[in-house]
Amino acid sequence: MLKEAGQYDAKSLEQKIHELWDEIDAYSRVREQRVDGKKFFFVDGPPYTTGRIHLGTAWNKIIKDSILRYKSMNGFHVLDRAGWDMHGLPIEVKVEGVLGFKSKKDIEKYGVGNFVAKCKEFALSHRDEMTLQFQNLGVWLNWKDPYMTLRDEYIEAAWWTLKKAHEKNLLERGLRVVNWCPRCETAIADSEVEYSDVSDPSVYIKFPVANEENTFIVIWTTTPWTIPANIAVAVHPSFEYVKVRAVKNEKEEILIMAKELLKNVLKQGRYQKSEILETILGEDLKIEYKAPLGHKVPKQNTFPHNVYMADFVTAENTGCVHIAPGHGIDDFELGMKHKLPIFCPVGPDGKYTAEAGDYKGMNVREANKVILDDLSEKDLLLASGKISHRYGHCWRCKTPIIYLATEQWFLKVTDLKEKMLEEIKKVKWYPDWA
Missing domain, CATH: 3.90.740.10 (Valyl/Leucyl/Isoleucyl-tRNA synthetase, editing domain)
Structure with a gap:
């Protein structure tokens, strides 16, 4: 005899699934079962911790989660450390807005150290909020040990890279005309300009x-x-x-x-x-x-x-x-x-x-x-x-850009071009035209 099901309640079902996953520690158990499998290393292109997630960040994480689940179901040992982008101008612009700042001179009056501390506080608080939102979407990542760009380990890695570039004579300072945001008072890469x-x-x-x-x-x-x-x-x-x-x-x-x-x-x-x-x-x-x-x-x-x-x-x-x-x-x-x-x-x-x-x-x-x-x-x-x-326009604050001749540090990518092109051939790109 068929039994008539009650009304489908998506919210209630979602909550029960989360409770079950937590009860049986599903994420950790699945990863442990695959520990001897072939490794699949995933680097999370990190979202900025500037507020609540939006449709774009949600869609991004859902697609990644689907691929990682597929790999895990096929026996791969998935290394899936979550990541957060927590430094730089997107965070600073948000904090400037919270503090009511209009220019960089306001930061100097407030104190650079105080401002940095405020940015860290802002970034970390939004990390916790956004982590919960991603978890509610059902995304399985290593949320307990994420990489965060405000940590010394990450910052020191960037300095190490610059040091190596200097040792290889790939780092130079020169005068160039660059895209410039007069509000953020910084250069902007061509790929960051919004039209x-x-x-x-x-x-x-x-x-x-x-x-x-x-x-x-x-x-x-x-x-x-x-x-x-x-x-x-x-x-x-x-x-x-x-x-x-x-x-x-x-x-x-x-x-x-x-x-x-x-x-x-x-x-x-x-x-x-x-x-x-x-x-x-x-x-x-x-x-x-x-x-x-x-x-x-x-x-x-x-x-x-x-x-x-x-x-x-x-x-x-x-x-x-x-x-x-x-x-x-x-x-x-x-x-x-x-x-x-x-x-x-x-x-x-x-x-x-x-x-x-x-x-x-x-x-x-x-x-x-x-x-x-x-x-x-x-x-x-x-x-x-x-x-x-x-x-x-500046992608961070939407201010119209100007072009300025300024002294900047540059990596001599032209010296690496042929090597980079050779390495690209070893990579499988999806889609192919990428």
Whole structure:
């Protein structure tokens, strides 16, 4: 005779299963039964202990748990130490929020030692909470002896690695342009940058040509804040450029830009009449110009400003690219190639330094409007608008990044590239294209 089951109660059943596992010590007994089996070593890619688990961390652990159970059921001795990421900026940003801090200077006032202790307290308390949540999901890992990145054993291993890199001459300090978060005041790897749509200025600016009255090179940019750091203009050697006489409101001036972009630039500037005076190949466009903000940034008047050739220039906007070696990767490479000054008048907090003259102390993004007003006063702003585009943000605090030339420590991965590629061939990747 069939017996009718009562109503299915998932919560109650889950609780009974957990109680049974605890009563018979299921996890330990299964591991002990497999101790003589072939070892399967698992390294837990650790979650940050920044709060309660979310769908992503839950899904991650459930998939891992399924694979480890499968291996154990097939006789493997699974080494499954849990892991926690408990140091670094994600924890610090959370603690700064708890303490109501707005900048790194608040940490200095609070005391670095006190702040570190608070971060440890925060990380450890959330570890306990998140461990319970993962256990409630039924995840079997060695929760009693997890590896934690705030422990000395882990930190010392990182220092040991750096020591070995130094011994092998793989560690170097050098000036590079990097992704930089002005709120966290730290460099960010390319893989850590998150992109989202933002509205930024879209501006056409006239750079006055030296020794040629009313003659200007026209550039386009979405980052007016980098104009105080301008050092050069790049053009493509094989593009055709024009000198064009343009008239607006009976005022005449000569503009230089890529020939195929002439029509759009004149439209942007609302010129009523125009006449091409000369067509020049980019490689022949050897021009010196004056710093557009030299009256606001005195340091700019000590630098020469010239046009250089670059293959990265595209036939977009004006075909003339504003180069600030201290604030762009391509700009930096061009600057190093031609031994240009790597002028970077911006500090780690995203504010202009004294080298920026009148802009000292201003937040760079907030300075955009001031800079455009200053250019307009000098009649150097050809056109101004807005553009919606994808822009990088800090993955930790969501602040828009900037590019800064800073002294950093680097591992010379290029020296290891061939060896690494050989080792990769020995690894089975899932999926294959990974």
